[in-house]
Amino acid sequence: MRKLWSFVITVGGNVKEIIDEEDERLKSLRNEYGGDVYKAVTDALKEKNEYNPTGGYCVSELWNFKEGRKATLTEGVKQILKEWGLFKRKRM
Secondary structure: OOOOOEEEEEEOOEEEEEEOOOOHHHHHHHHHHOHHHHHHHHHHHHHHHHHOOOOOOOOOOOEEOOOOEEOOHHHHHHHHHHHHHHHOOOOO
16 A cells, blocks of 8 residues: 555665655645645655654654754753653642
8 A cells, every 4th residue: 555645765775765756635735725834744754764664653753843843862851851840739
């Protein structure tokens, strides 16, 4: 069964999934909703394949929304400690 909007090729013995930009569904998406939506969909497909090439299920990821990128482990720990400090009960 063909996956949506993509095809599989072999490069140097490695299997790689490529987004088919000539796919009619992608073309109609770009024409109907514009380039921003098209880019969001293609980026999401690329990320899904990068992090989970064998499955089709979602994988949670820590995200730095201010900088528009994946958060580092250090940033995640700092945020957890910050939020934990806000909710920690103070003793009198």
